[in-house]
Amino acid sequence: MTAMTWMEGSNGGGFQAQLELPRARLLVVDDHAPNLLALEATLGDLGEVVKAASGEEALLRLLREDFALILMDVQMPGLDGFETARLIKERERSRFIPIIFLTARSRDASHVFRGYAQGAVDYVLKPFAPEILRSKVSVFVELFQKEEQLKRQEALLRQREREALERQSAYRYRLLGDAMPLCVFVAGPDGRLRYGNRAWTELSGLPAEAVEDLWRSEVVHPDDRERVHAAWCRSVDSGDPFEVQLRLRRQRDASYRWHLGRAVPERNERGRITGWIVTATDIDDQKRAEEELARASAAKDAFLAAASHELRTPLAAAKMQVHLAQRKFGNELTEGPRRAFEGLDRQVDRMTKLVSDLLDVSRLLTGRLSLELESFDLVPLLRTTCERLQALSSEHRLRLDAPETLLMRGDPGRIEQVVTNLVSNAVRYSPQGGVVELRVWAEEGGQVALLVRDRGIGIPAEKLALIFERFGQAHGARYGGLGLGLTISQGIIEQHGGRIWAESQGVEGEGSTFHVRLPIQSDLP
Incomplete structure (x- = not known):
């Protein structure tokens, strides 16, 4: 085993690393077993000798292993040395391994040229002089050792650079954390907190490192400890972000203040969690x-x-x-x-x-708005409601489009209330008069579809969500009402298991359309 010691200069604080280099591995290829044994005896002290009895076996070895040098007989049955060398040079992993051909043939020019053309670095004639062969092989072994030494040094330098960058990043994290007005903590991948920033020490009066069991410490309100600790354990186990509200005790006046605790995991390039960044933001005033x-x-x-x-x-x-x-x-x-x-x-x-x-x-x-459910025909209810509302407004024409009958289950009084609200709104927001259309039909899937459309002033797009809120009015109090009708209508429809929504371009003359969907057979008791 070859060893190499590398010492950093004075600026490095005495860093020292011991590089253990592997022995060179030599692949010898020959179809005659005595030749393989002779090569192993000659080169055994220069490196680890691996024997192959054919070109095919050599290629299999090279698929799984790396070598510093290949010594190969030229004349072999099956794949000869030249063809084996060509295949070796075609693979990216083995193309740069030096090859020395062993041959018993005369060194004629065409033979030598073909060998070098296949990537050989040298020829050795059989029978070979052991000293000459050892001398040639030792050159390549030394080159291999130097190359490995350079690779190890480069790896150590990269490691040192990474460690220096990590120390610098950690220092910057601390500076950034200390500059923030909220509590910031760093935790390991196991969820164990390591230290807190300056805001934490000022809040708690404890050292930066006194955070290991924060969630169950006396800093956390007794009523919050187990709940918060359980939530933190779930996040650490699952890797999901952590968010919880808790009360932390302020050291200067012993008062508990509400904080919003949040944590996100840090992950490496393979997606594994390497740590957690935890924050606690004071939300007491907001709370x-x-x-x-x-x-x-x-x-x-x-x-x-x-x-x-x-x-x-x-x-x-x-x-x-x-x-x-x-x-x-x-x-x-x-x-x-x-x-x-x-x-x-x-x-x-x-x-x-x-x-x-x-x-x-x-x-x-x-939650006390009760429904009196029964089976009834919706169409007569709509006709009666339209006739009643038509009598109150001569400037508008109410047009009902409905089938002959449409049986459903619900609270007829509340359904009439919804229809009255929708039609009354259509009349109110059509100050120039005109047609108010009311359509009803049965949809596939067992639903009643109801539509109320007017050609009035319309609803601005930004007010469509507002109109169903309490006291929400798209056009203020100019057209009367408290802005409760649609809120009540939405509550009634949702209690029936349905939904209601509005559509409008907000353009005067194009008006608004209100849609209602109700189950024909309500599953409510």
């Missing part, structure tokens, strides 16, 4: 603002529900009083008072509708 907003929203919803419920009684009383007055004094009223009573009756109806909408929204939010 408290969200909680306050949720409390305010809940209080608002509770107020609306209570106010709507309380308003129903006086509105019902007002409606009754108007009807009593019209019945008692109807024949005695002049035109002015009569029209005033009719206007009052309409406004009470409008207020009752608004209160009903508020109550329905409250029921939707609390």
Whole structure:
């Protein structure tokens, strides 16, 4: 075994590496066993001698192994030395292995030329002088050793460069992490945290390396420890990104603040995880603002529900009083008072509708909007609804396109409410009048398809998603309403197991189209 020691200069801090070079492997090819034994005895101390009794066997050896030199007889049965050399030189892996031909033939010019043409580096005549053969072979063995030495040195240099780059990258990571206002941690591929940045030390008052068991440490709120630790273990096992909210204790005032913990794996070129980068971002102010907003929203919803419920009684009383007055004094009223009573009756109806909408929204939010399911024919319901709404608007023409009958299961009162909302919106947003089209048909797959189309002002594209939100209005309060009708309609349709959506180009005169899909046979109880 040949050894080589390489010492770095003074700038390298005394780095020393011992390079162990392999013995040269020599392939000898001859069809006569005595010749092979003679070659092995002559060259055995120069390298590891591997014997092959034919050209075919030599090629098989070269498919699996590498050699420093090939010594090959020219005259062999089957593949002779020249043909074997040609095949060796055709393979990328073996084309640069030097070949010495062994021949008993005279050294005539044509014979020598053919050998060199096949890639030979030398000829040795049989019988050969052992000293001469050893001298020739030792030159190639030394060249092989020098080449291996250079390869090893190059590999060591590349390794040193990689290590230097890794140290530099680690240093830069630390500098970058210390400059960030959020907590940053580095973990190994096993999920064990190694150190935290300056923001972590300032938050916890602990050293940068005191993070090994962070998720179950006293820095984490007791109620969060096991949950967060379990989530971290799942991410480490699966390799999936980690994201969880947790509370961390701030050392200076012993208060717990909400943080968003995130981690992503680092992978090498083969996709294997080599480590994790973990961050913890302070979201306490945001969290408290969200909680306050949720409390305010809940209080608002509770107020609306209570106010709507309380308003129903006086509105019902007002409606009754108007009807009593019209019945008692109807024949005695002049035109002015009569029209005033009719206007009052309409406004009470409008207020009752608004209160009903508020109550329905409250029921939707609390999951208390109930359905009274039954089997019914949808077509008569649509005809009756269109006739009722047509009587309220002489400027619009409602056109119904429906089959003779369409049996389905659902809550007919709620379905009528949805149709009323859609048609009323179509009329409201068609201030110039015109046709409002209502179509219904049965689709394959057991669904009812309902379409309401108008030729009004349309809905801007950016408002299409807004119109189904509470108090969402595509055109503000200019056309009246609270913006609750579509919210309620969507809730009713979804409770039936269906869906509703709108289409519009937002161009005046092209209007809007609302689509509804409902199951014919609802699987609801």
